Amino acid sequence: MSGDLYRLAMTVLHPGYEGTSAPEWLRRALGEGLGGVVLFARNAIDADLVRQFRAENPDTVVAIDEEGGAVTRLEVAEGSSFPGNRALGVVDDVALTERVGRQIGRMLAELDITLDYAPSADVNSDPANPVIGVRSFGPTADLVTRHTVAYVNGVQGAGVAACAKHFPGHGDTVTDSHLALPTVHASRELFSERDLPPFRAAIDAGVRSIMSGHLLVPALDPSMPATLSRTILTELLRGELGFGGMLVTDAIEMQAVADMFTPGEIAVRALDAGVDAICVGLSTEESLHEIRDAIVAAVREGTLKEERLAEAAGRVSALAGWYAARAELRDKARGDVDEGVGLEAARAALATSGTPALDRAPLVVEVNTRFSKAVDPATPTGVTAALTSLLPGTARVQMEPQGELPPFDERPVVLVVHDAARHPWVRETVATALARRPDVIVVDTGIPAPPDGATPGCTHVATHGISRVSALAAAEWLLL
Structure with a gap:
């Protein structure tokens, strides 16, 4: 036995x-x-x-x-x-x-x-x-x-x-x-x-x-x-x-x-x-x-x-x-390859407001909320990479949780946030960025703040998720 x-x-x-x-x-x-x-x-x-x-x-x-x-x-x-x-x-x-x-x-x-x-x-x-x-x-x-x-x-x-x-x-x-x-x-x-x-x-x-x-x-x-x-x-x-x-x-x-x-x-x-x-x-x-x-x-x-x-x-x-x-x-x-189904779903999931506004390489500011431990720490939001593939010269700054926004210059600014609905400091960061630059574009890769994360007059994209295809769908829309 x-x-x-x-x-x-x-x-x-x-x-x-x-x-x-x-x-x-x-x-x-x-x-x-x-x-x-x-x-x-x-x-x-x-x-x-x-x-x-x-x-x-x-x-x-x-x-x-x-x-x-x-x-x-x-x-x-x-x-x-x-x-x-x-x-x-x-x-x-x-x-x-x-x-x-x-x-x-x-x-x-x-x-x-x-x-x-x-x-x-x-x-x-x-x-x-x-x-x-x-x-x-x-x-x-x-x-x-x-x-x-x-x-x-x-x-x-x-x-x-x-x-x-x-x-x-x-x-x-x-x-x-x-x-x-x-x-x-x-x-x-x-x-x-x-x-x-x-x-x-x-x-x-x-x-x-x-x-x-x-x-x-x-x-x-x-x-x-x-x-x-x-x-x-x-x-x-x-x-x-x-x-x-x-x-x-x-x-x-x-x-x-x-x-x-x-x-x-x-x-x-x-x-x-x-x-x-x-x-x-x-x-x-x-x-x-x-x-x-x-x-x-x-x-x-x-x-x-x-x-x-x-x-x-x-x-x-x-x-x-x-x-x-x-x-x-x-x-x-x-043998049943359904190529493109992920990007198809990601595009359909976008919630957008405002007007697509990118015609040149932007400064991407990633507001780094910490993901849960279920998410591998190496997982990227993908937004910077997606924008770089479409607009070479895109620059990136990673902002630590509850840190200070970097200086803005003449380049367009894309603020990438996650789960604004969960974090008051993220919403405050967005408000500060918009007060400094009303043309800031906000991309939320998580659950946006109610009702849809949008601020009147702001170009806002909610991807409802972190993935390569979600980031690409958002980048495509911003360049329309």
Whole structure:
């Protein structure tokens, strides 16, 4: 039993790693039954890397956060080819969202990646939300529900598993779970009407995976975050909503849960609550073995039932089997290139006011609000690069948060901001710039200030997302 128990414990662990190549310890662990690997931009992802994983364990669940928009691991250097969920929600064309999802699935199919940790099925009901924001399709349940289904259908239609996140809904929070434990102060009735419909619909659409959110919902369970709550994960998600696929945690090193328990205890509690796979965003051989050993010890001590661990490992294996059975779908998707769909969506998502005004190279002032930790720090807004491609000689100044505007000269000025709705100091910076130069052009790459971010008489562009194509769409419009 001992060897089998260790293998079961390894199957439910899905770590990320440091470095651009697969470390020897990770390859060895895969040969010993490690169930999955999570990829990040730091890993220099290509098909050869994935082949190395599969050479050790053909059933490896290779997972990645490839949402499009602000959260990309494959296109982090230049920005995503797809505009992200908020932009798709603004357009509100479910056929277009499904096309985008299919193309993201096609990208992953080309690399032989099993699972996309997308889409965000969160209803971003609080504009001050610091971690979801433009990653959500929008602020209402109906909108998010129909686009969640379209996205899932697109990705899975390409033979890659989708993952609806962050159950039971991370949209009504003002705390980033990477940094602390958020609390959703909503009644059970409101939560059921507002936050659960996208997940219900995703389950009905056959989504293969769901990711739990590290958030406290007192109306559902006043004592434990969702990731560690049997009430939320087993009774609600499994029982009431009927989800039978693979349930994965958000990364367990996030402070929302890491401040409460050790990694091993988080893993044991999550498995006991109903989770099947433990996502460890950054691991080493030592830390991986510590978590494995904690799971094995819990089973031996009776804290965690062996049947529950076996069930979890079985669901990981079932996801790998689902993926293996869809090779024909992936082959078809690889040839189904819908070139330009991302730029098409980005153009349709633009909200503009004023008059396009650029006829020469501008000074671009990037007001650097700090993105959430879900966004790779190397991700560019892309606006400067897009304008430079159209107007050589474009200059760039990066302004630190709550810093001073640079001097303006005779050149046109483009002020690039993000999430003006969330940051009073950003709105004050815009007002100061316009007082100094009424012809300043404002480009907001996030959720603009109400009602649409526009200031009377100001040329204003809202892209509703960070991506290469969103930036290009904005630059094109400014040169009309």
